[in-house]
Amino acid sequence: MSQTITARVTPAEQARNPYFYLPFEVPEGITRIDVTLVYSKAEDCVIDLGAFDPRDTGYPTQEGFRGWSGGARESFFIATDDATPGYIHGEIQPGTWNIVLGLYKVPPEGAQVSVTINLDAAPRKLAPQPARTLPVREGPGWYKGDLHCHTFHSDARGGPELLHAAARQAGLDFLAVADHNTISQRRYFHPQSSPDLIFVRAMEVTTAVGHANVFGVDEWIDFRMTAPADAHVLADLVHRRGGLLSINHDKPTIPWDYEFPAADCQEVWQSTWLAWNWIALERYQQRLASGLKLSAIGGSDFHQPDRLLPEGPLVLARPTTVLWLPQLSEDAVLAAMRSGHGYVTESPSGPHLEISAGPVAMGGTAASLASIDVRVSGAAGDELVLIDAAGPVARAEITSDDWRTTVALSAPQKFVRAEIIAGASRAALVDQFTAALEGRELPWQLKGADLLDQPVRRALSNPIYLRS
Secondary structure, three states: OEEEEEEEEOHHHHHHOOEEEEEEEEOOOOOEEEEEEEOOOEOOEEEEEEEEOOOOOOOOOOOOEEEEEEOOOOEEEEEOOOEOOOEOOOOOOOEEEEEEEEEEEOOOOOEEEEEEEEEEOOOOOOOOOOOOOOOOEEEEEEEEEEEEEEOOOOOOOOOHHHHHHHHHHHOOOEEEEOOEOOOOOHHHHHHHOEOOEEEEEEEEEEEOOEEEEEEOOOOOOOOOOOOOOHHHHHHHHHHHOOOEEEEOOOOOOOOOOOOOOOOOEEEEEEOOOOOOHHHHHHHHHHHHHOOOOOEEEEEOOEEOOOOOOOOOOOOOOOOEEEEEEEEEOHHHHHHHHHHOOEEEEOOOOOOEEEEEEOOEEOOOEEOOOOEEEEEEEOOOOOEEEEEEOOEEEEEEEOOOOEEEEEEEOOOOOOEEEEEEEOOOOHHHHHHHHHHHOOOOOOOOOOOHHHHHHOOOEEEEEOOEEEOO
């Protein structure tokens, strides 16, 4: 059984709702659906692709999601036993399904789209969904991970196996694979999670005007936000399921343009530091100064290519989030993310940065911040800066590769956090970045002046808050 649906999408349709629905009927007994989208893709014409089954109740739905590939694919299949990466296999419910077109870019004159749907009723098994595993590595300590990366279940070219190999190569302890608007990557990562490398459940809620990561939720979370206040709906959806919400890369080229929700974390460092991260950090500083408590995390946003790359400044775990855990498990990682007991550093071998106020660790709240104990390793010749709600309150040169000091402070405001700013290491770090470009122009609309003038952070601590 085959049918073709045609439609014309226009900027007016996009303005009304960026999600355009094409309904079609599925009779009893169907075991596979194949869909192909045809349109004239161009710089100003990009249309995303997805599907919902009859259980969809409209935003925000809890059921009915069957897949999303964004602009990465123009065809997919969903069957009872298998599905295209990004799509959810399983029972094919009879009734009205919807192809969903994401109107990401529509030219002024509009665009003609054609969707061909083939239905097949050949006998197939009903394969179960992947079961979550709960591995644990015993022992307290500092554990390293990357909290933002992608496979070909969304818009990367490489498969989960390659990303898994990249994580092992980087020496990571945990990894959150946050494919865009889908959870189908768990077909691989649920059974592969092990005490050697814990996979943390994640999904990147991806829209045209902001991205956010959801952590620790097994269910898919509806991403079809259309209004500034929908950010609060998103936070409620996540928290009712016991998860964490993090605002991603709030900087050029994809800032957060929704209202600010009750987020748990903010991704203050995405990819190399030189990818505009000083803007994300400044916005984080402003939110802390306003009285919010937000855990600082980092993630590479690495899109695994179709080959395993060597280590370098533009690959997985650049930056690395380092958390103090009583044991390595997904629950422990999520608890440390929530509490802020950790720091972000430039790479798995980047500087260690730890601050405390007596018995109070990073992420905690102290009755007094008259002094801060600092431990740094791997940053001799660089600069330590302590910052409160009003700005820098202390600076010191890091004089050895295993450096400890106690810094006295005079009435700091609201919190204290720490940064390591490259000094002696700066020239080598910039050279490594430019060498990794292999002669290409500077990305992300960077200018040569940015490489010359912007302070390069090597590590960022979470705050210690002052009890009001």
